[in-house]
Amino acid sequence: MRTPFKPSAGRAALLAATGLFAVTIAVATRAQAPAANVWGGVYTADQASRGKAAYMTSCASCHGPALAGGDSAPALIGGTFLNNWNSTTTGDLFSRIHDTMPANDPGSLGGKTVSDIEAFIFQANGFPAGTTPLPSEPAMMAGTKILGTKPAG
Numbered sequence: 001m002r003t004p005f006k007p008s009a010g011r012a013a014l015l016a017a018t019g020l021f022a023v024t025i026a027v028a029t030r031a032q033a034p035a036a037n038v039w040g041g042v043y044t045a046d047q048a049s050r051g052k053a054a055y056m057t058s059c060a061s062c063h064g065p066a067l068a069g070g071d072s073a074p075a076l077i078g079g080t081f082l083n084n085w086n087s088t089t090t091g092d093l094f095s096r097i098h099d100t101m102p103a104n105d106p107g108s109l110g111g112k113t114v115s116d117i118e119a120f121i122f123q124a125n126g127f128p129a130g131t132t133p134l135p136s137e138p139a140m141m142a143g144t145k146i147l148g149t150k151p152a153g
């Protein structure tokens, strides 16, 4: 007796369904807009220059005028800093600064000053300026990633 045809037909149908599923996923993934990140221009040049002045007043005494770090405070520029913050969001860094810095007077800076200083830190780390200022509310930056290396494409 011949092997019944049914099982292999079932298998073919399963394979077809799996293939369709994979295609559906591929299309859905492609349709998504690329995630916003710091290489897309997330602050303005004006904001960074205001931030520089505020940084010199509130941060430079510990983190150094060139953001290179001091006796006890870490650098806010370069590899180690960017590794620490890689794949977090601009809102995460905002909250870290807003809630814990300056270390000798945490919570003393308003949201606008914090976002200005964050813009200056981004500029110092080589992320490009854009036309939209960094918001002063962490909730508005939840989807914007800090990426130490510019993504391909």
Ligand code: HEC
Binding pocket: 055, 058, 059, 060, 061, 062, 063, 072, 073, 074, 075, 076, 080, 081, 084, 096, 097, 100, 101, 102, 103, 104, 109, 117
């Ligand atoms: C009195 C010294 C002092 C001042 C002023 C100060 N910091 Fe700090 N900061 C530190 C120290 C010490 C640490 C590391 C220990 C810690 O996390 O609290 C730190 C850590 C940080 C970190 C985390 C770095 C990392 O790699 O994760 C950030 C970001 C930061 N500071 C930003 C700022 C900014 C922005 C200002 C100005 C608004 C500021 N700090 C002012 C002492 C200071």
